[in-house]
Amino acid sequence: MAARVAELPAELKYIQYEHSLESQYLPAIRALISKDLSEPYSIYVYRYFLYQWGHLCFMALDPVDSSLIGVVICKLEHHASHSPPTRRGYIAMLAVAAPYRGHGVATVLVKKAIDAMAQKNADEVVLETEETNIPAMRLYERLGFLRSKKLHRYYLNGNSAYRLVLLLRHIDPDGHEDPNGAADLSLDDMDTAPR
Amino acid sequence: MAQEEASVSQEFTGLSIDHPVYCYGQPQPPPVTSEGVIAIDITRNFLDAAATLEPGQLVKDGYFTLFESVGAIEIMDPKMDSGCLAPDESLDEDYDVTRPLLPAEVLGIIDQLLCLEMAWHLGYPLSQTLLTNVYIEAMLVPNPTTIKEADFIRGEGPRDPMFIVLRAYCLGLLKACLHVNERIKYEHYYEEEDFVTTTYHRSLLENIDDIEIRDEIMAAKRLVHSLRPKISDEMADALSFRLELRTAFLRAIELAELRSHWESLSLPWSQMKAIWEPINRSRHLGTPVPEAFSTKLQRRLASTMPPRPIVQPSFEETYEHFKKFFADGIDLLKILNYTDSQSLLNFVVTFQAQKPQPLVYIRTLLQWFLIQDMVVLGRVSIRQVLDDDLSIVALPCSRLLDPANDEVEAPHDTRFAIAHQMELFRQRVAPSYLDIFKALCQNRCRVRRALCHAIQDWETVQMDAEEIDQLLQVQLEEKPITYDGSTPAYSIPLSSWAYLYKVRLMEWIVQLGFELETYQPDEMAGMYWYLSYLAKTRAKHAERIKAFTVQRLNELRAHPFSNTAAMEATFTTSLSYLRATILDATSTLELADALSCLYTVLGRLRLIVPPPRPYSSDELRYEIRMKPFAPISLPRLPSYDNFVRLSAQHETSTAGLLDFAQRAVVNAKMGYDVLGKMGEKEAFTANAHERWLAGIKNCNKSGIAINIAVAAIRRALESGAAKEGGMAPGEQKVMVELPKPAKSYHEWWIVPKIVEKKS
Numbered sequence: 032m033a034a035r036v037a038e039l040p041a042e043l044k045y046i047q048y049e050h051s052l053e054s055q056y057l058p059a060i061r062a063l064i065s066k067d068l069s070e071p072y073s074i075y076v077y078r079y080f081l082y083q084w085g086h087l088c089f090m091a092l093d094p095v096d097s098s099l100i101g102v103v104i105c106k107l108e109h110h111a112s113h114s115p116p117t118r119r120g121y122i123a124m125l126a127v128a129a130p131y132r133g134h135g136v137a138t139v140l141v142k143k144a145i146d147a148m149a150q151k152n153a154d155e156v157v158l159e160t161e162e163t164n165i166p167a168m169r170l171y172e173r174l175g176f177l178r179s180k181k182l183h184r185y186y187l188n189g190n191s192a193y194r195l196v197l198l199l200r201h202i203d204p205d206g207h208e209d210p211n212g213a214a215d216l217s218l219d220d221m222d223t224a225p226r
Numbered sequence: 227m228a229q230e231e232a233s234v235s236q237e238f239t240g241l242s243i244d245h246p247v248y249c250y251g252q253p254q255p256p257p258v259t260s261e262g263v264i265a266i267d268i269t270r271n272f273l274d275a276a277a278t279l280e281p282g283q284l285v286k287d288g289y290f291t292l293f294e295s296v297g298a299i300e301i302m303d304p305k306m307d308s309g310c311l312a313p314d315e316s317l318d319e320d321y322d323v324t325r326p327l328l329p330a331e332v333l334g335i336i337d338q339l340l341c342l343e344m345a346w347h348l349g350y351p352l353s354q355t356l357l358t359n360v361y362i363e364a365m366l367v368p369n370p371t372t373i374k375e376a377d378f379i380r381g382e383g384p385r386d387p388m389f390i391v392l393r394a395y396c397l398g399l400l401k402a403c404l405h406v407n408e409r410i411k412y413e414h415y416y417e418e419e420d421f422v423t424t425t426y427h428r429s430l431l432e433n434i435d436d437i438e439i440r441d442e443i444m445a446a447k448r449l450v451h452s453l454r455p456k457i458s459d460e461m462a463d464a465l466s467f468r469l470e471l472r473t474a475f476l477r478a479i480e481l482a483e484l485r486s487h488w489e490s491l492s493l494p495w496s497q498m499k500a501i502w503e504p505i506n507r508s509r510h511l512g513t514p515v516p517e518a519f520s521t522k523l524q525r526r527l528a529s530t531m532p533p534r535p536i537v538q539p540s541f542e543e544t545y546e547h548f549k550k551f552f553a554d555g556i557d558l559l560k561i562l563n564y565t566d567s568q569s570l571l572n573f574v575v576t577f578q579a580q581k582p583q584p585l586v587y588i589r590t591l592l593q594w595f596l597i598q599d600m601v602v603l604g605r606v607s608i609r610q611v612l613d614d615d616l617s618i619v620a621l622p623c624s625r626l627l628d629p630a631n632d633e634v635e636a637p638h639d640t641r642f643a644i645a646h647q648m649e650l651f652r653q654r655v656a657p658s659y660l661d662i663f664k665a666l667c668q669n670r671c672r673v674r675r676a677l678c679h680a681i682q683d684w685e686t687v688q689m690d691a692e693e694i695d696q697l698l699q700v701q702l703e704e705k706p707i708t709y710d711g712s713t714p715a716y717s718i719p720l721s722s723w724a725y726l727y728k729v730r731l732m733e734w735i736v737q738l739g740f741e742l743e744t745y746q747p748d749e750m751a752g753m754y755w756y757l758s759y760l761a762k763t764r765a766k767h768a769e770r771i772k773a774f775t776v777q778r779l780n781e782l783r784a785h786p787f788s789n790t791a792a793m794e795a796t797f798t799t800s801l802s803y804l805r806a807t808i809l810d811a812t813s814t815l816e817l818a819d820a821l822s823c824l825y826t827v828l829g830r831l832r833l834i835v836p837p838p839r840p841y842s843s844d845e846l847r848y849e850i851r852m853k854p855f856a857p858i859s860l861p862r863l864p865s866y867d868n869f870v871r872l873s874a875q876h877e878t879s880t881a882g883l884l885d886f887a888q889r890a891v892v893n894a895k896m897g898y899d900v901l902g903k904m905g906e907k908e909a910f911t912a913n914a915h916e917r918w919l920a921g922i923k924n925c926n927k928s929g930i931a932i933n934i935a936v937a938a939i940r941r942a943l944e945s946g947a948a949k950e951g952g953m954a955p956g957e958q959k960v961m962v963e964l965p966k967p968a969k970s971y972h973e974w975w976i977v978p979k980i981v982e983k984k985s
């Protein structure tokens with residue numbers, strides 16, 4: 032494995048993906064993502080995301096030769112299996128080339144993705160990550176994600192995962208807008224509080 | 227390396243991106259002529275349509291889903307295309323299954339098969355485990371329909387003795403796998419998550435009778451015996467034990483289906499447990515035959531997956547897993563000794579809390595024993611279990627549970643009305659009640675998720691029960707009583723029963739959150755506070771039930787009947803259940819309080835520092851964390867402000883919080899000590915008492931660990947190693963480590979460790 036760089040090359044370029052960049056960057060994106068996967072995704076998986084949500088994909092590029100250093104790929108859809116339905120963003124893939132890790136590259140990419148999703152009125156952003164992937168979990172939790180549940184043996188290698196959730200706005204359980212967001216201040220049920 | 231991978235990948239993607247393969251200009255299509263078919267040449271239409279697209283432009287069908295994209299493969303990618311071979315690679319395995327085998331080689335193959343069998347039990351597919359063995363492949367293909375055909379070599383002819391031994395072993399192995407697979411498929415489990423049941427269209431000796439297989443194993447054992455002088459006693463024993471394991475396994479499976487008396491069912495499990503040790507000790511006699519296992523065999527399976535690596539735990543791991551498997555099997559059978567509903571619940575709770583959790587086959591047997599066609603443990607009706615439970619929890623000697631009510635035919639008789647309402651009630655709650663047991667049989671992650679759904683169900687169970695309570699209290703002409711100095715209240719026993727369960731399920735959800743490492747360090751103070759709030763609710767509610775029960779007992783004593791003694795005994799059972807419940811709930815609330823205070827202090831000293839979280843607010847995170855509890859009307863989820871106020875306790879000094887934590891540990895210990903001295907009758911832990919007691923002891927040990935942490939913080943505050951409001955990062959001389967649940971005394975009590983910082 033290539034040695035870690037002590038410092039990042041000055042000012043990486045962060046750009047939003049678009050279809051015209053496919054031939055230039057898709058092979059590199061696939062190579063970068065596949066490296067940490069035991070089973071590769073077919074090209075259709077990448078295109079599935081990039082064709083529909085290219086605007087939610089961001090790349091970190093080397094300022095000198097414009098080579099790919101990091102990438103995040105997302106989608107944003109209505110999620111209706113629960114009531115009320117929400118607009119749910121999903122971070123599908125994230126990777127930073129090994130030598131460039133630990134310099135905040137992934138953090139910038141994820142922030143850009145969240146910003147883009149928030150701009151498109153996402154209510155929440157979710158993702159899954161392997162229980163053993165400490166760097167990823169730290170990164171997301173630092174931004175405000177919470178582990179909502181553990182998924183038993185979620186991956187083919189037998190590892191479990193956590194579902195991480197970032198709520199961007201209050202979701203009214205009955206599905207209508209919350210007019211004043213007033214919190215329930217009644218204290219009566221607090222009489223049973225231990226202290 | 228990075229370079230290389232990129233170029234490999236580019237090679238494949240290059241095909242699709244840079245060099246679109248245009249099909250026209252290629253050989254003409256054959257003319258399609260067939261009766262009843264009118265062929266239309268669409269080449270033109272296609273070319274016209276294609277001409278409207280830019281080169282490289284993507285078109286997506288509206289129905290093309292993520293699922294399909296994940297299932298798609300790319301031809302000539304070795305990780306996706308099962309027919310893609312490396313240069314010089316042969317498609318098929320060329321191992322000769324007819325070659326002679328030494329005894330040591332047979333032993334080596336068997337031992338590797340044991341490891342693969344365990345990998346399968348652990349959740350890996352047959353394709354990456356047992357079906358990588360060439361002998362098994364030879365035995366299963368073509369599908370044998372008679373015992374004779376079930377052999378590596380088909381047709382007549384003499385067989386080498388070692389062949390006969392290996393064949394007998396494989397017969398027993400595959401038949402056991404068939405039964406295990408069928409049992410798992412029949413019960414509730416999660417495919418691919420818990421287990422992979424696909425056999426890739428291979429029949430695991432379905433057509434062959436168990437008895438015939440057992441005869442073959444017996445014959446092989448006799449053969450081994452006759453070979454003793456030739457192959458050495460040691461080797462003969464080693465092979466015999468392995469064959470015996472197969473016989474015992476088949477017998478264990480066969481008997482488990484009966485769900486009869488546990489002692490008779492446990493015999494083969496005890497045998498397996500006993501044989502397992504000499505098997506482990508004789509492992510060194512074997513010679514591995516790695517050539518007899520190949521991933522290439524996967525290409526012959528009904529699967530589009532390219533060959534994936536063999537998954538094989540080491541023999542040491544395999545040894546531990548099987549050892550636990552046999553021990554769990556023996557333990558599990560004790561559930562068949564039904565005594566009472568609460569012991570049954572405690573059995574399942576403690577059995578499933580074990581680490582590591584029992585394997586999926588054991589867990590599906592547990593389900594199979596528990597509930598089948600509304601019959602529990604093969605012989606107790608669900609009505610009896612429910613009535614037992616109602617009697618223990620809230621209705622000892624109640625007219626509501628009198629079986630004689632069912633005999634009354636006069637519609638105006640109160641007993642007729644009671645029988646009718648109670649039947650409605652039982653029908654309403656039985657599925658929800660059984661769902662608790664079913665939920666508890668799942669893997670731990672699923673238990674928590676299932677309980678999150680269950681509490682919503684129990685919310686409505688409770689409401690429906692309350693309606694029935696109200697109808698019945700009229701029938702019974704119940705007089706309200708004043709039980710804690712407040713306004714007179716009715717007993718509402720059925721909804722009380724439901725409420726007690728609901729609160730307990732809510733506690734379990736929070737506790738499983740600790741066990742599954744769902745909470746971040748800065749959430750701990752709040753989550754232990756909430757746990758304490760729930761436990762307090764449960765304790766208070768059990769006190770309420772007790773007040774009504776005691777009142778009824780006093781009435782009974784005031785007007786003695788002929789059978790008062792028997793009735794007193796039933797009351798005693800109920801009161802001891804309530805006592806154990808109140809002790810359990812108060813000990814839980816005290817320990818949770820202690821930890822909540824401790825974590826609150828760690829936050830104040832900035833020994834636990836929340837991450838910056840620029841995209842989230844505390845209130846929104848509270849909303850996600852408490853989502854399962856938000857729809858519950860009682861106990862109502864505290865508003866965010868109350869939650870913060872009550873868990874942060876700003877009005878209490880840090881020293882005060884530490885004092886409080888210590889007192890709470892003392893109180894918890896008093897409770898646990900009393901519980902720990904209870905016998906299985908008082909604790910309702912028949913058949914599970916040891917496991918339960920170990921849990922109680924571990925709660926007490928957690929209390930000791932809390933005391934140690936509190937003392938360490940006191941010292942740090944005194945010596946200036948830590949300070950209220952935190953210190954500059956360089957100055958702080960202590961830090962906090964949160965142990966993993968598995969490394970804690972108890973998975974539900976995560977006690978922080980205060981450690982000195984290495985300078």
Ligand SMILES: CC(C)(COP(=O)(O)OP(=O)(O)OC[C@H]1O[C@@H](n2cnc3c(N)ncnc32)[C@H](O)[C@@H]1OP(=O)(O)O)[C@@H](O)C(=O)NCCC(=O)NCCS
Nearest residue numbers: 067125126127132133134135136137138160166167169170
């Ligand atoms: C997970 C992964 C994407 C993280 O990439 P990264 O660029 O190293 O992540 P970041 O640099 O943003 O954050 C990592 C660390 O660098 C630190 N960091 C250093 N300089 C930083 C800066 N300027 N800004 C923010 N963070 C910085 C962060 O604090 C963080 O520290 P931590 O380890 O204490 O949490 C990367 O490890 C990876 O590609 N892994 C393989 C693929 C993978 O696991 N993907 C995730 C699947 S969900």
